[in-house]
Amino acid sequence: MIEIERILISGIGVVSPIGISTQDFYNNLINEKYSHTIETTAFPGHGDDKRTARLTQEQKNSIDKLINGSESMPNTAKYAIYAVDSALKDAGLNESNLLNKRVAVIIGNNDAESDVFDNYIKTGRFVKYGYSSYNISKGVSDYFKLNALNLCVHNACASSNMAMDLAFTMLKNKLVDIIVVGGADSFSLRNYAGFNSLKSLSQSTCKPFSSFRDGITVTEGAGIVILERESDMVKRKKSAYCEVLGIGSSNDAYHLTHPEKNGIIMAVEKAFKYSGITYKDVEYIMPHGTGTPTNDETESAIIKEVYPDKKNLKGICSIKGTVGHMMGAAGAVATVAICMIYKNGILPPSSKSIPQDEVCDVKVITEAIKDDNIGIFVNHSFGFGGNNSVVVLRNYN
Structure with a gap:
């Protein structure tokens, strides 16, 4: 083998x-x-x-x-x-x-x-x-x-x-x-x-x-x-920030600007399958979280469908309220943020997310929280034309 x-x-x-x-x-x-x-x-x-x-x-x-x-x-x-x-x-x-x-x-x-x-x-x-x-x-x-x-x-x-x-x-x-x-x-x-x-x-x-x-x-x-x-x-003899467990990408070509739930779920499921994990293993999500009505509603619906009981999902950590949307670099900047979270054990708040929309019924982190025992973090990234890519990271020790 x-x-x-x-x-x-x-x-x-x-x-x-x-x-x-x-x-x-x-x-x-x-x-x-x-x-x-x-x-x-x-x-x-x-x-x-x-x-x-x-x-x-x-x-x-x-x-x-x-x-x-x-x-x-x-x-x-x-x-x-x-x-x-x-x-x-x-x-x-x-x-x-x-x-x-x-x-x-x-x-x-x-x-x-x-x-x-x-x-x-x-x-x-x-x-x-x-x-x-x-x-x-x-x-x-x-x-x-x-x-x-x-x-x-x-x-x-x-x-x-x-x-x-x-x-x-x-x-x-x-x-x-x-x-x-x-x-x-x-x-x-x-x-x-x-x-x-x-x-x-x-x-x-x-x-x-x-x-x-x-x-x-x-x-x-x-x-x-x-x-x-x-x-x-x-x-x-170099230490690591984290392990890349797997990545799932898809292109649903559903609409030029409107995100499509099933196409994104396809990318999530591919990432999980390759990583050898299930939704129960995921502790935190770094969402795409653009702050647009359609994107946030669609992403919330996906999270609620993929994580039906949400017992192990500790929270959703969005950084675009602070750093903004960096276009093609957005996913990589989110990965850098996750690496620093692994290193320091503190998750930043999802800036400006209060009051949370009732339609977006997901566990958004709204103040900095300490967690020294983070396992799996999932990083969402969605683009125009139905381009979707999901990265699964795991703490390395």
Whole structure:
């Protein structure tokens, strides 16, 4: 019988308006410290009365100081490289111990290099860097001199979870040794205008599962995790944040923007089957939790159907009320948050979720709680076009 190795997360990195270090990011989640402001750069009449969460100039300057040649890079590439640098350092990986390793890069993304496109709309000219999502993963691979496959995954807001799905399969099959995986998306005026036309933008702040919810808060940044096989980490005497038990993805193609319950349940059941767990094993869920009426109602209905007795399900922990919706990077940023929860044993509140909508009858965590004995965490990520991806994580000890 062939022994299948465990796949572990050895390092994490994040770029977000609430922190460009994992500790600052996590502390601000716990303390519900957010930075949402009225968007001042929107196309005229396309959401100039709505709020976004954007990186500060100080944060951007800090990123630029770290990255050689940053002046010629679009924002998404910079965010990805900065988060990857943090994650590699956290994993204890450097140029010397990566030298003879096959290291792949898989980045989930929603809108390519959005600032390049936004500049084209204003000036009619593309900068020499070009407008291509592939430049993001290739830029990371080239910057760190990594020598295996690099690619970008486009599956709307499920992109980074689906990137994780591909990475997990590649490592299980020993096609590579290490995978740098996650998501990156800088703020996009085109996406912002699109969500505004769909009446999906919040005028205040995102309030997942609240009766006062009125839409998403668009944000920007990156989330990166390093995936390794257990045997390699044992050799390096490196501890892990958690184990990736399994991932289930689906595309129901039901509707361009409306989530479909059965298609999402298909992804959940695939993830459970691959992981060898049942709904009774799940303790916490990191929901997609966009704060839109339709998404939250559908996701609540799914949770109630999949977890009929809810006895072992301790709670639903949504972070978009604080950090906002990071588009293609949303799933990866949620995974970074879960890793920090495993490390610290404190779950952040689902910011702005009070009062909870009676229709969304699920156990939403509304204040920080201590739990030093977390087992299985499930991370939901859903995107336009029926793209759904569910990651199952387990504490590693």
